Amino acid sequence: MAMVVGRRVLGAYVTALSAGTTMERKGTAALTLDEESVADAHQWDEAGKKAFGGEKGGEIRRGVVDGVLSGSATSGWCDEQTTVLRHLQSHLLQLEEDWLGAAKALMQIPLEGSSRLISDEEKLAVYMKIVRLLLECGEWGQAQTYFSRASLLIHVTNDKETNLSYKLSQARLFDFSARFNEAAQRYHEVSFDGAIAEEDRLQMLKAAVTTSILAPSGPQRSRILASLNRDDRVYTSLPPSLYTMLRKMLLEYIVRTEEVKEFEAGLEEHQRAKVEGGGTVLERAVREHNVGACGKVYDNISFDALGHILNLDADAAEHTARRMVEQGRLRAWIDQPLHLLYFESRSAHDTDADAQGTAGGLGIEREVKDVEPVTWTERWDDRIRATSMKVEAISEAIKQKGLIPVAAAQ
Template sequence: MEVDSDIDDKLSEIASFPNQRDRTTSYLDLLKSLLSSKPSPTPLIAYGRHFILSSSMATVVGRRVLGAFVAALCAGSGMDKVESLTSSDVEEGAGDEEHWERLGKAAFEGEKGAEIRKEVVDGVLSDGARGGWCDEQVTALRHLQSYLLQLEEDWVGAARVLMQIPLEGGSRLISDEEKLRVYMKIVRLCLESGESGLAQNYFSRASLLIHTTKDKETQLAYKLSQARIFDYSARFNEAAQRYHELSFDGAIDEDDRMHMLKAAVTTSILAPAGPQRSRTLASLNRDDRVITSLPAHLPTMLKKMLLEYIVRAEEVKEFEAGLEEHQRATVEGGGTVLERAVREHNVGACGKVYDNVSFDALGTILDLDSDAAEATARRMIEQGRLRAWIDQPLHLLYFESRSTHDTDAEAQGTAGGLGVEREEKDVEPVSWTERWDDRIRATSMQVEAIASTIQSRGLIAV
């Protein structure tokens, strides 16, 4: 039977049959002949597009025949069955599903079988493919196309194929579980390719549906994706906490848990210096697995960060060798994320050694000039991550006594015990100089308020 030369004529002839049963039988016989002979992409593409592009196809005929076509294409690909393609689309009047799977496996096995399968799927879904009455079958083909792209490690392409699946407002009712699975696949693929912005977009959609599932695998994928998004977004404190939580989950393979524990240690070290990071470092330091299961330089670096010892350049270099690409990103003010984290840590570590330090000496420790060292210390003071104050005329950084500050419980949040509340301001996205000026202005206003309170209480004579 010559099918390559006149496939369009045969399809048109069958479409003109008045009886739906005759049309169904003839379409399936033609599909069987295409699969039984040595398959060629061109007639199979024409066959699939004949249904997908049709706006007048009888649904009862089209869904059954296209269901058999999709089942044959998916057979032997290695992809799990897609739930959106129900078995009734193949079984009712189209023959046994296993029959089409056997034909599909036989047709696409061999040296070039996988290549032909991909060419057919790409051709059927090329520009102009629309769903409508065959949304379920098109969805199954898009899942297959995405899977085949993943085998080629084209993560972005695989994600974009899944994005074309109509999950809202289509012709079929889609469960929240299915939507969630598709969203999480897209998130995973985007993260694999480093497209953290797209991943965040679809993760937000998944967040609205995660409460609808009790599937353990989906819940774990959600938590891991959340940790990775925090990681990519440089929210290292949150990432370290999520990674550490996942490293205890017995449902995850032991090697994967150790990988997450390593990620937890790495992100905790990259996190900005401050009380929150100190708590995370302390939690990881109490985990015996950090010492027994991770490379020696990681627990060493972790302990130095926790105990606020000054970190040396050679230790930074060894740690930096294990960072991922996004963790080497440059930050405001110059330098990488790691360089900023270590510099800020070393500023805090100086507070355990010195009562005060000149900015020239601090710059030597941080491998910065004195102005950059002052800017680093000023930023940490502004953000409440360093208890210190700056004497600008003398170019000195004075560290506050922690024990005195911590035990003065009554003075917390007030100024001089007079009930003037200390206002914690969010850091605005402006230059450090503008932020510093703004803080000075706010402090001056507080001083005036305190003076007014003292005067109103008659504590001093006017």
């Protein structure tokens, strides 16, 4: 009997504390009242508006909520009322832009093992709200934990707003954890959603272009860059520094230092993080891009010259190229004794069909082989063998066409 009375008293108190606020009262933030309590709800609502409607009403309300929740006497027997108070506490902290405090208030809500029966959809809503608040203050590590919980429940809802929030949170988590290829793909996908305001869609598009440029050089990034390049909004609605970098990255042109600095001015704090080997995420992305771009200009390049282009010393330039070759993101091989980087395939700037596909116009096709993880000496022997066979084939083709007299050939 005492607990029944206590729940009714606390329920009336919660109604008064919530009065006059803009907190959305649904799901776990809603208070279930019996018939008698419903009759008194209007009275308590008016009392709350009167008590907290003054100049310092917000401060007083916050103090009362904190005071009630700090007591241990409310634990266990009135989970419904304390849950609503946690939502109210989080709402008040959000008004003060204390995002971490607001998230921690929601973390206190007992969603598992509670005396209340809480649906999976309501749990999902709370988890997603915690994720958004943690991302707002940059606590992406904790946000990932709650996002993983939400991922187990996302299939239970058909709510468009919840699904959109899930996709956007996923994109931001990819962004914070430096998984820029995945982040760019998700941002671009969300930027087409008509439920989002036009200004916000352009922000998503901007984030997609930015993260695609920061992504590691390779085939996956090339596909994303090509997809963004086909989006007309990139060239009509975004700053020139963004689409200039996008085009240079896509067409594999060498990016200059002044262009990097202009682009870097628009990056967020976590996108300026230092990476292993020195430099920022952007500097690494541009270095790797410029290594690949050199392959479109040169057949081979010394590490001293490559370092000059990358603003690195020769050893660091060699390390960058070697890592890209090992990861399969650069078709090239290294001549260690001569300190040269040889690019495996010729660039698209060779438009002459004979030069690209044949040797001397005799119809002998050039073979483009995958880079194999063998020693330098084995690779050298293989190339000598292949060259000898091609010379033999060319010589035989010349003889068959009668271009050299038989006596001379003998």
